[in-house]
Amino acid sequence: MRPSPFLAHKDLYLVTMTTFDGLGLVEPLRLALKAENYLKPTPIQVRTIPLLAEGKDLLGIAETGTGKTAAFALPILQRLSLERLPRTPGAPHALILAPTRELAGQIAERFGVYGRRLPLRTAVIFGGVNQHHQVKALKAGVDILIATPGRLLDLCTQRHVRLDKVSILVLDEADRMLDMGFIRDVQKIVSLCRRDRQTLLFSATMPPQIAKLAHDILNDPVRVDITPPKVAVDRISQRVFFVGAKEKRALLENLLTDRSMDRVLVFTRTKRGADRVCRNLVQSGLSAVALHGNKAQNARVRALEAFRSGEARILVATDIAARGIDVPGISHVVNYELPNEPESYVHRIGRTARAGAEGAALSFCDQSERPYLQAIERLMRSTVSVGEHRLAVTPPAAPAARWQRPHGEAAAPAKPRRNRPRGRRFAGVQRSAPSSAKGERAFPIRGDLR
Numbered sequence: 001m002r003p004s005p006f007l008a009h010k011d012l013y014l015v016t017m018t019t020f021d022g023l024g025l026v027e028p029l030r031l032a033l034k035a036e037n038y039l040k041p042t043p044i045q046v047r048t049i050p051l052l053a054e055g056k057d058l059l060g061i062a063e064t065g066t067g068k069t070a071a072f073a074l075p076i077l078q079r080l081s082l083e084r085l086p087r088t089p090g091a092p093h094a095l096i097l098a099p100t101r102e103l104a105g106q107i108a109e110r111f112g113v114y115g116r117r118l119p120l121r122t123a124v125i126f127g128g129v130n131q132h133h134q135v136k137a138l139k140a141g142v143d144i145l146i147a148t149p150g151r152l153l154d155l156c157t158q159r160h161v162r163l164d165k166v167s168i169l170v171l172d173e174a175d176r177m178l179d180m181g182f183i184r185d186v187q188k189i190v191s192l193c194r195r196d197r198q199t200l201l202f203s204a205t206m207p208p209q210i211a212k213l214a215h216d217i218l219n220d221p222v223r224v225d226i227t228p229p230k231v232a233v234d235r236i237s238q239r240v241f242f243v244g245a246k247e248k249r250a251l252l253e254n255l256l257t258d259r260s261m262d263r264v265l266v267f268t269r270t271k272r273g274a275d276r277v278c279r280n281l282v283q284s285g286l287s288a289v290a291l292h293g294n295k296a297q298n299a300r301v302r303a304l305e306a307f308r309s310g311e312a313r314i315l316v317a318t319d320i321a322a323r324g325i326d327v328p329g330i331s332h333v334v335n336y337e338l339p340n341e342p343e344s345y346v347h348r349i350g351r352t353a354r355a356g357a358e359g360a361a362l363s364f365c366d367q368s369e370r371p372y373l374q375a376i377e378r379l380m381r382s383t384v385s386v387g388e389h390r391l392a393v394t395p396p397a398a399p400a401a402r403w404q405r406p407h408g409e410a411a412a413p414a415k416p417r418r419n420r421p422r423g424r425r426f427a428g429v430q431r432s433a434p435s436s437a438k439g440e441r442a443f444p445i446r447g448d449l450r
């Protein structure tokens with residue numbers, strides 16, 4: 001095993017774990033973290049950084065917002081800066097695979113920030129843009145490559161990049177890569193990397209195919225399971241407005257007269273819906289931009305930049321496009337259309353109340369969306385309080401009535417608690433969950449991996 005540049009794992013429990021100093025990071029990294037005003041490592045950083053320094057493989061059950069990017073970026077930067085491996089054109093030493101261009105761009109940006117005082121080169125490659133600049137960067141030589149799977153394989157085939165020097169491989173948001181149909185590409189990429197590499201796999205969920213992938217590619221991994229912090233969702237004030245589909249536009253514009261809604265992320269279910277809502281807002285004189293998968297890469301970058309800088313007060317996005325984007329200071333999330341997957345609701349509202357801030361989530365629910373609300377409330381095991389507004393229709397009188405199906409069918413009888421979905425990942429919203437449910441694993445794969 002390679003010598004650890006960090007404090008040994010067991011020693012960590014003897015020193016204070018409240019600062020980055022205790023993790024044994026080199027000075028250039030500590031200074032970069034200081035400049036970012038990161039005072040304390042997050043739980044995943046505390047647990048992961050020393051393990052990675054020991055050269056261990058890792059299975060991280062964690063999602064965006066836990067600080068997982070720094071959890072893998074810092075040890076990678078540290079290790080490469082100490083190893084000082086010679087740089088070969090087109091042959092990176094570390095490879096980070098991410099499902100979307102946005103996430104790849106964000107990870108690259110973080111590597112740039114954390115590693116700005118280190119003599120390491122980072123490049124990012126993704127599809128949807130001309131490959132020219134990416135090829136040029138690869139030719140100049142990179143230590144760390146961040147890539148989406150499709151473009152990476154493309155450039156491998158064209159021999160602009162080779163992976164036989166990759167000694168650290170990270171698969172970020174592996175479940176998302178599966179959802180997006182990249183799993184074969186990922187397997188192919190893994191097979192091109194060195195066999196004695198260190199491999200890290202991060203995933204918010206552990207569907208059987210990801211458990212199998214983890215089993216196949218990780219070598220005796222340590223499993224670190226970081227459930228989203230309880231407080232994050234507790235800090236979000238949630239309200240639902242029962243509103244006719246045709247009244248949603250007026251309701252949104254009316255709510256936006258409240259200037260405390262200063263950075264608003266509006267969700268729709270479809271790309272067309274996002275365009276339509278954005279167009280309507282702009283027509284009404286509000287500064288809004290749209291973000292979804294049909295937009296060209298430069299239009300997406302422009303939209304995100306406008307939203308980040310505050311030039312656009314409102315970003316209208318679909319779930320996939322917004323996945324993983326990290327814009328600080330979002331004051332309100334508006335579910336213009338409720339998601340048909342209840343988990344998406346938790347992802348959506350988690351975009352606000354970041355980094356200790358308070359946040360608000362406002363949901364518009366028309367008659368056809370009541371079953372979606374029902375599924376969301378079941379997952380969260382709590383009801384969302386009803387917002388009052390002159391444009392909103394009278395809410396159903398008692399919470400029980402909210403479980404009613406549209407068209408006046410009889411409400412389904414509530415299932416006994418033990419049969420309801422446990423939603424381990426969203427323990428943060430299971431306010432009434434029995435404490436014994438805490439930490440329970442939805443997919444018992446530990447046995448497979450150890």
Ligand code: AMP
Pocket residue numbers: 037038039040041042045063064065066067068069070326355
């Ligand atoms: P991630 O889960 O990697 O997407 O990180 C979520 C957000 O937390 C990003 O905006 C990071 O810059 C920020 N962050 C990560 N680690 C820390 C830390 N130790 N202290 C404060 N903020 C952090």
